């Protein structure tokens with residue numbers, strides 16, 4: 001379980017202090033997915049960095065399975081906005097990196113790695129370096145790395161943003177099928193309402209800066225077969241957009 005209670009995070013820059021996040025409280029059951037949506041600059045990436053253990057200076061409580069965030073002991077998969085690939089390592093090496101760092105048994109991973117490469121459409125690119133890949137291909141490498149790790153918590157910062165519409169839908173489906181197999185607790189940041197409704201069992205709407213929780217929606221459509229073609233899916237997206245428009249204009 002992920003538990004965030006009264007979280008406030010303040011940045012200091014050029015002698016000025018400002019809150020990036022204020023009084024955030026949120027709970028996520030083990031194996032749940034949560035989509036976070038909020039206006040630019042409201043602190044979404046900051047929240048993920050706190051959960052990843054990259055930012056440690058904050059007020060309030062953040063726990064993963066009853067423990068404070070301890071990246072050395074917990075397996076946390078984090079896909080940042082710039083994908084976090086090492087430019088001097090090829091696709092295979094980048095994908096392996098996470099499990100290598102976590103000292104997982106290597107031979108067990110090899111088969112899994114090969115199927116992940118195929119699943120994410122990276123076949124034939126294994127020996128290319130990140131600088132020789134498109135943005136969408138780099139994003140898929142980052143996804144493969146995170147999926148292979150089978151983390152306790154998966155954090156994704158706009159993970160599908162560089163993909164064209166068709167590939168995006170395909171990879172969202174890949175994500176869901178991997179998630180169904182492993183039930184990884186996942187928090188993803190997105191700017192796309194359809195993506196939030198498709199992938200988030202819970203949808204958290206943050207207000208404009210400093211980010212506060214303005215609404216938590218338990219998504220009744222999460223996991224419904226072929227939901228993108230349901231009229232309820234369109235309806236929920238429209239309702240949430242309306243809610244956001246009112247909230248963000250306040």
Ligand SMILES: Nc1ncnc2c1ncn2[C@@H]1O[C@H](COP(=O)(O)OP(=O)(O)OP(=O)(O)O)[C@@H](O)[C@H]1O
Nearest residue numbers: 011012013020039040041042043044045046047209
């Ligand atoms: N290292 C930093 N030092 C000072 N201020 C920062 C730092 N990182 C982010 N900020 C500021 O904190 C606020 C929240 O930033 P953050 O990147 O978390 O927002 P975001 O919601 O992810 O934005 P976007 O949707 O545009 O990616 C912004 O005002 C940003 O300028």
